[in-house]
Amino acid sequence: MFEYAPAPESVRPQIKEHYGLFIGGEFVDAEHVFKSINPSTEEVLFTVAEASEADVARAVAAARKAQETVWGPMSGTERGKYLFRIARLLQEKAREFAVAESMDNGKPIKETRDFDVPTAAQHFFYHAGWADKLAYAGLGADPKPLGVVGQVIPWNFPLLMLAWKIAPALACGNTVVLKPAETTPLTALMFAELCQEADLPPGVVNILTGAGTTGSALVDSAVDKVAFTGSTAVGRAIAKAVAGSKKKVTLELGGKAANIVFDDAPIDQAVEGIVNGIFFNQGHVCCAGSRLLVQESVAEEVLARLKERVSLLRVGDPLDKNTDVGAINSAEQLERITALTEAGRGEGAEVWQPACDLPENGFWFRPTVFTGVQQSMRIAQEEIFGPVLSVLTFRTPDEAIAKANNTPYGLSAGVWTEKGSKILWAAERLRAGVVWANTFNQFDAASPFGGLKESGYGREGGRQGLEAYLDV
Amino acid sequence: MGSILSGAEAASLVRALPGVDAVGLEARAAGLSTRSVKTTSKAWAIDLAISMIDLTTLEGADTPGKVRSLAAKALRPDGDAPSTAAVCVYPSMVAVAKEALAGSGVLVASVATGFPAGQVPLDVRLADTESAVRAGADEIDMVINRGAFLAGDLERVFHEIKAVKAAAGDARLKVILETGELATYDDVRRASWLAMYAGADFIKTSTGKVGVNATLPVTLLMMQAVRDYRALTGVQVGVKPAGGIRNTKDAIKYLVTVNETLGDDWLRNEWFRFGASSLLNDLLMQRQKLKTGHYSGPDYVTVD
Structure with missing residues (x-):
């Protein structure tokens, strides 16, 4: 019998005991906290702040200020440089992110190492390239950003879904307030630290942790656009909540392929x-x-x-x-x-x-x-x-x-x-x-992804994905 | 075992085989390559790999002295390391190898049939085979007629393999497909089945004499063929990747692939071999590293 001896990954990421909310480039605390556990052991990994409605308003205000004063006016070339820097930092810290993702989510290290983290980095590289070429995307001569984007992502690919959301939004000149899923906030918070290290201007990326109430507060806040990936039930609720407002929305929901x-x-x-x-x-x-x-x-x-x-x-x-x-x-x-x-x-x-x-x-x-x-x-x-x-x-x-x-x-x-x-x-x-x-589950930053019918609307990735973050 | 099929039947069965999706096959091979084999598993796999080597010298410059030196290395590679499965030589060197290995469990394999091109008349290829067997070869590594195969004359290839099988008598027959010259995965699958229908005891990837030799996807495909052939006929056939497998890491990838494609039944040198020469020393160096905890060097293993 060829038995494989245990081959545990030896790298251990620096996981803090507690994480605050990332607003305006800084970690700040909140009134309530909740625990994040390792689903493969049920051990508590860390505690994290739960964002209230007031926290959401503060984050959106920080994003608004950054969009109007720094990120929006910045040239595409300069925005691209920041995105390239983020992509490179993700590659440099790939192993640490892979292990953290595996611990917080429960998915095998083989997948985080060979799929989640490299594909997330690829999304930043890809969209960094678009930042100064938006005029050539076939979406008008000088397409403008939407403004502040509220983004809510699921727990199945925490870092990758973050990349799918943040990379195109930033490339197009928007700023973001992103809420990771309550069971998998770790890599989003590590990404916030990475934004600090990349000297990303404060307020361009804001990360708010929390559960459903935080998510609906974000949807109801003064954002210009809502991007959501998750269940069809929640997607339907979001569509109702933004109906009649000026907010744009893209939804990537369930499937039964x-x-x-x-x-x-x-x-x-x-x-x-x-x-x-x-x-x-x-x-x-x-x-x-x-x-x-x-x-x-x-x-x-x-x-x-x-x-x-x-x-x-x-x-x-x-x-x-x-x-x-x-x-x-x-x-x-x-x-x-x-x-x-x-x-x-x-x-x-x-x-x-x-x-x-x-x-x-x-x-x-x-x-x-x-x-x-x-x-x-x-x-x-x-x-x-x-x-x-x-x-x-x-x-x-x-x-x-x-x-x-x-x-x-x-x-x-x-x-x-x-x-x-x-x-x-x-x-x-x-x-x-x-x-x-003759294949399945293949993903590429250059290839648009999205659904029909109850699987949602809007596309992510590729030239088509830019449309979701531009005023066209 | 002799084939019960006619050449026409075998050819039509082989032509009806389903296609191979190259991207999917290569992705599976790449996936298997990511298995991490460490500590006790690694030690076990290294010894198994050593015991599966057909230690090979196939040079115009081969001499009795060179073959004796190789045979001694095959018998006792290093300390308590296991012997290799066989030494593999040209027919002219079989008698020397046989004498050097007499009484040991290490077998003598001989390439034959106008190796490596096979571009000589069939009667010469059969005579080549018979003389190797007469000189004491336990195993014959024949080459298929790639020219006939690529020209579509599958029946001719089938009959030639059958004829060599008959000439080889009791010696086990390894059929070299020369996959680097067949080029497509579809043809590798067809050639594998044709060889098995004609009575091959082993199917082998390569001569080691062309640009592209054994690759993991090709060997995986051949493993799938022997797995399916046994399911269909009850007959078990061995697999031998040859050429280009030079280090322990690669050898372990092949063993992982055997493990997860064929399982225990093939994880013995009766059913799986490596055709290699430089692989043995890398395995021995890795073996020393595991035992002593520090890296070995080329002067701590013998040249052969």
Whole structure:
């Protein structure tokens, strides 16, 4: 037996005991505090201030002042220099950020090290390049910033979602007030420290920690635009709150993506894509390939190989470099995954899980594959946001498209076939913001990302993503 | 085991194999390369890798003295390190190697069939094989007729492998696909299956004599082929990457790939080999480093 000895990451970031709110370039305290825990051990990592409505108003005022006096008037070239500096600092501190993200979120170090942090840095590099070229983005001769942007981000990719939000906003000349998720504020606060180190003018970036009430106070505050990534329910509430105001809004919400495997697919690679599609980041991915639609003629073979492959996934200590699947982010999320999985069993789907030991403490869920899933079941309709795959079969290409589109969501989809014409045929018919062909969960700063239907509106990344932060 | 298929049947089965997605295959290989193998696992993997080496010399300048020196190194690489699996030489050196290794468990492998190009008439390739076996070779490393393969004459390649298999008798047959010349992953998959249908005991990537030799994605693809072949036929076939694997880190990546593609059944030198020469000394230096805690150097392992 080739057993891999524990390979723990040795770098330990300097995590402070307590973090304040980052307003106007300084950390300030607040009346209330809350704890942030490590979901893989349930140990308290640090305490953090909870921003009140008054704190939100102060942060927005600081952002307003910075936008009007410093950041807005600054030339694009100069703004670009700051963004390049931030990107380089992120690269320099990559290992520290990767470990911190893993500890605060529960995701494996392999992913934070090889995906989250490098991709976040790439977003800053990419948008740094745009800062002095906005006139060439096809959005008018001299596009202007919106002003102050309120941004609320989720817990599944804390640093990366921060980068997706802050990099384009700053490149376009806006200033930001950003609220990270209450369970994962650490890397946003470390990013605030990094902004200090980069000598970013005070007030350009403000970070307010807190829960839902802080978020809604931010949405209701005197910002010019709200950008949100998270659940469809909260997205709907935000859309209502800003309706009738001058505030612009972009929303990136839930998904229930179909990953379609045709009978002429490269099977071994499709299996890799299915695994990456649903078990990457414990399935805490809005564009996760949570519904596998596989052609009946190859279903048996695909499932046999899939189970073999899933059995190899190493679930456990997120800081072990060989861990493939880490901890579920919170007790609340674990409860939701468990409840939906029970619903799947109750509705008659067949459940399969690999035999693997789970750590005693922390929040854990075994990779799960449901077969015999019908379109009418909850596990085929509702977003589980966990390592749970629902497998459905289809007989003809038309049926695959019909089933794939039969969801209120429309964020992403995957198509697996060796035939180029079939890829194009399917991509034309799939109602999803992103369609991946013979791959899944690929992201690039130059490629716009966003949804249709209840998955939200607006795009992030690429030339198209700039439109969300410019007055055009 | 002899093949029960006709050449036409084998050729049509091979032509019907599904394609390989190059991006996905390379991504999987890259993913496997990130496994971190440390401390006790590393020590275990190093010894396993040493025991899987076909210690090779294939030069025009090979002499009996050079081959004896290599055989001595294969038998006792360093202190309590395990012996290598085999030494691999040209047919003219088989008798020398056989004598030097007599009574040990270390096997003698001989390249044959007009190695490395294989561009000689079939009767010469068969005679080459027979003479190596007569001289005592335990294993024959043959090359396939890439010209015929690329020209689409799969039946001819199939029959030639079958003929060499017959000429090799009891010696185990390793079939070198020369993947660097086949160039595409689709053709590597087809050649792997064709060789197995024709009775290969091992499929091997390369001669080590062309620009591109063993790569991890190619070897992963060949591992998937032997895995699927056993599932279909019940027959287990070995895999041998050769050429270009020079250090411990790379060797461990291959072993991780065996572990997570084929599992325990292939993690023995009966079913997995490294065709290499300079790899052994790097493994020995890493072995010394693990034992003593400080870095070794080239003068602390023997030249061969």
